[in-house]
Amino acid sequence: MDNITLSLIFSAVALIISLITFFLLSNKRAQKKSGQSEFNTRPLQLQAYERLVVLTERIALPNLIARVNQPELPARQMQLLLLESIKQEFEYNSSQQIYVSPMAWQAVNNLKNQNMLIINQVAQTLPADARAIDLNKRILEIIISQDKNALHNIVLEALNYEARKLMK
Secondary structure, X not given: OOHHHHHHHHHHXXXXXXXXXXXXXXXXXXXXXXXXXXXXXXXXXXXXXXXXXXXHHHHOHHHHHHHHOOOOOEHHHHHHHHHHHHHHHHHHOHHHHHOOOHHHHHHHHHHHHHHHHHHHHHHHHOOOOOEHHHHHHHHXXXXXXXXXXXXXXXXXXXXXXXXXXXXX
């Protein structure tokens, strides 16, 4: 073999080794990056579940009434105050839906809708001169009659279950 042929063979082998090394290193970097992004999203997901648990607690009707209670108001104004509080809490946390399962987000959304429906329905049954204390009392009676089957308890259990699955 002459020197030119030998040089070409060595060059070809060196090129092949370089390409193999390049692809192996690229593959390792890609795997490392995907592992890091998975590691980085888990804390965000757990934080989202935590915020949704807080949201659920804040819009649970007994807690909401205790927080915004103004017994001297007319029932209609209290109704609007309760509805506005639920809407604001929900809108403030709406970005969390990116990090949680669709079922978890739907459960929180259903809780919001159910609570607003209860408030509106109870308010419609009251006389025009009713006070906020009357509205709050009726709402709490309904919630107490639901006992542990209240939707906010079910939503809390579902959120806790999904968060625990993430922590494993």
